[in-house]
Amino acid sequence: MTLTINGEERTIGGEGMSAxxxxxxxGLEGRIAMERNGMILKRDEWENETLEQGxxxxxxxxxxxx
Amino acid sequence: MERYSRQIRFSGIQKSGQExxxxxxxxxxxxxxLGSAAAETLVRAGAGSVTIVDRDYVESSNLQRQQLYTxxxxxxxxxxxxxxALRLKEINSSxxxxxLVEEITPASESLFQGRDVIIDALDxxxxxxxxxxxxxxxxxxxxxxxxxxxxxxxxxxxxxxxxCLRCLLPVLPQGGETCDTAGVIAPAVQMVSAVxxxxxxxxxxxxxxxxxxxxxxxDIWHGTQQEIGVGRMRRLDCPSCGSTPEYPAxxxxxxxxxxxLCGRDTVQVRPAGQVVFNEILERLSPFAPKAxxxxxxxTLEGKKVVVFRxxxxxxxxxxxxxxxxxxxxxxxxx
Numbered sequence: 001m002t003l004t005i006n007g008e009e010r011t012i013g014g015e016g017m018s019a020x021x022x023x024x025x026x027g028l029e030g031r032i033a034m035e036r037n038g039m040i041l042k043r044d045e046w047e048n049e050t051l052e053q054g055x056x057x058x059x060x061x062x063x064x065x066x
Numbered sequence: 067m068e069r070y071s072r073q074i075r076f077s078g079i080q081k082s083g084q085e086x087x088x089x090x091x092x093x094x095x096x097x098x099x100l101g102s103a104a105a106e107t108l109v110r111a112g113a114g115s116v117t118i119v120d121r122d123y124v125e126s127s128n129l130q131r132q133q134l135y136t137x138x139x140x141x142x143x144x145x146x147x148x149x150x151a152l153r154l155k156e157i158n159s160s161x162x163x164x165x166l167v168e169e170i171t172p173a174s175e176s177l178f179q180g181r182d183v184i185i186d187a188l189d190x191x192x193x194x195x196x197x198x199x200x201x202x203x204x205x206x207x208x209x210x211x212x213x214x215x216x217x218x219x220x221x222x223x224x225x226x227x228x229x230c231l232r233c234l235l236p237v238l239p240q241g242g243e244t245c246d247t248a249g250v251i252a253p254a255v256q257m258v259s260a261v262x263x264x265x266x267x268x269x270x271x272x273x274x275x276x277x278x279x280x281x282x283x284x285d286i287w288h289g290t291q292q293e294i295g296v297g298r299m300r301r302l303d304c305p306s307c308g309s310t311p312e313y314p315a316x317x318x319x320x321x322x323x324x325x326x327l328c329g330r331d332t333v334q335v336r337p338a339g340q341v342v343f344n345e346i347l348e349r350l351s352p353f354a355p356k357a358x359x360x361x362x363x364x365t366l367e368g369k370k371v372v373v374f375r376x377x378x379x380x381x382x383x384x385x386x387x388x389x390x391x392x393x394x395x396x397x398x399x400x
Contacts, residue, residue, distance in 0.1 A: 006292065033234060033281065035294050042299055043236055058292055060283045062235060064400040065214040065245040066100045066189045 004056045013051075020046035022057070031062045070112050083271030087112055090270040093177065094118040094185040095170055095197060097146035099250065100211055101187030102134040103259035108185075108266060109154045115162035116154065119177065120146040121169045121388050131252040169388060170196055172316040183269050184208035185262060189245065190395035191235070192322055192338055195306075195315035198223070198231040202307045203316070207269055211262040215248045216287030218258035221296070222265045222277050229300035230307040232314075234281075246396045247352060257286045322394070324387040333381045333390035337399050341377030346398055353397075366397050373398055 002011050003022075013025055019041055023029045034041050035058040041049055051057070067074065067084070074084045092113045094101050097120035105118050124132075124139040124146055132146075139149040151165025170177070170193050178184070178200040186208060188194050194210065201208040202225040210231060211220040223230055261282060268276045280293040305312045314320055323336045347357055350373075355364035361374045370382040371393070379398055381390040 007290070031235070033294060033296060033299070040294060040296050040299055042301075058294055060219065060281060060292055060294055062191075063212045063214045063217075063219070063243060064189060064191050064194070065212050065218075065243075065250060066096050066098050066187045 001051070001053045003051065003054070006057075006059060017051050018047055019049040019051060022051060023059075026059070028059065028061060033060050033062075034058070073111060078273060078276065079267070079271045083273070084112065086272050087114075087267070087270045089114045090182045091180060092116045092183055092185065092266070092270070093181040094187055095193070096120055096187030096189065097132075097134070097150045097165075098122070098128070098187060098189060099131040099133075099245075099252070099255040100213060100259055100262065101146075101185070102132045102150060103255060104185045104187060104263050104266070105150060105154055106133060106157065107259070107263040109158045109161050109163065111267060112158065113161055113270065115164070117164040117166065117177070117181075118147055118150050118154070119166045119168060119170060120150070121167065122146050122392055124149055131250060131255050133252075169193075169391075172196060172318055172321060175200065178204055178206065180204075181206050183266050185266060186210045186212075190400045192315075192395065192400070194231060195320075199306050199313040199315040201225055202230055202311060203313055209262050209265050209269075211258050213254050213258045214243045214245055214250055216251055216254045217283065217285035218254055219281065219283045220258055220261045220265065220278075221281045222269075222279075224274075224277070225307050228279070229296055230304060232306040233299050233301045233304050234296060244396055244400055247349060251287070254286050257284055322391065322399075324391050326385050326387060327380070331383055331385055333384055333387050335379045335381060335390055335394040335398075337377035341399055343373075343375045343377070346373055346377070350397065366393060369393065371398075 019034055037056050070084050073079055074081050090113050092108055094105050097118050109116055123143045124135045126140040134150045134153045145167040147165035147167045151163050154163045184201055184206055205225050207224050209222050281296045283292040302308050305314050320338050322338045325334045327334055347362055350364050353364050355362040361372055363372050372380045379394055381393055384390055
């Protein structure tokens, strides 16, 4: 399906893909926060949050440097 | 007050804000790039007292972005907290400046009590969770910031009001880029530090209503910025900031453990939690690690390092636990 991820349109995964699937697909589990269509997702919602064609996803990755 | 006249003229601060800034007690944890920048800004702003804590010493690779240090500090290998304190006192002798050369651990309780704000200028998440738990326990606002490459982020944490770091990050992040693997440019540090120091000035001048409520991510090279409202990630059952806190990072067993291996000039470092070996391997790929089913071997900063599948590492050619732990957290598990 086509998603807008951090402002960039990308074709990724297929129908029924969850937020958790997307994080796994991007190899980013464990160190990100994810927002779907303007709403931040709690981590325990990722499994059941089914993404839809055209969704706008914002992902921020935590880093440790200082 | 002439010295602060331009700051007092600024409508957000004024005379009353300057007075509270000059009574403020600031704790800065980490005296690397972010710590140097925040310390200089807040000392110039006239904070009442500034305590800066760091476990490391100055090296020549720090000078490109760590603004308080000189070539002489690097040549002499001066501890960062000591070099920083000296320079900060030259900048503003009216501020009570303290430099502490030590590690933050669950035993660092007395360091936190009574502070007005904590500036996070660390290079690893494990210690950040210790800050988070002390901040929650003593109800001290703290400002998370981090920078790598050309990007960075900041989030202002008010215990009991905003999500805390553990609400946002229920598991310790592994892998990801660090300044040692992906590099960092000084303007990225300045950008993130500007946000962090501004948040501190708001807090210290009594402007809590002006605090940023979103998680901010910025990239100065690509000119991009994201702001994410994370308010609903606050967990009422959070073990750090929830209704029945346990402060997991303050329990001794949650800390990465080090041990000097007798007679081998080697320090063993054992991670606090589970690690993913393949992530470590991938992260170290710029350093050409050799791996087999049981372990990987790699040379980091001239030292031979062996990492086992369970994340346990042997750092050779040193018997300095602090140095070995620093190497481990910067390259292997942050």
